[in-house]
Amino acid sequence: MYTRAGCYLGSNVSASLPPGDSNWTPLSVSIALPAQGNAQICAGALPAYVEIHLESGAPAAAGGGTVWFDDVTFGETP
DSSP states (O other): OBOTTOOBOOOOOOOOOOSSOOOOOOOOOOOOOOOHHHHHHTTSOSOSBOOOOOOOSSOGGGTOOOOOOOSOOOOOOO
16 A cells, blocks of 8 residues: 555555465455554555555466466455
8 A cells, every 4th residue: 555645554465375286266365554643654645546466476487387366356344
């Protein structure tokens, strides 16, 4: 998450899967908004944008391979 001023506010990652082939496995990740005080330190309002990176995590030489992502969603949780 970043403020309008470009200040990095934080990130989170999902659990990793073991190397090798596996069946379809649902993964999820969530992150809480920082306290308003953290955003004020960065001289900006609460998050202005969020980046979502989808990656296999390892090159083929290190045991990585093909990965498929399906039904990726982004939203607010109550």
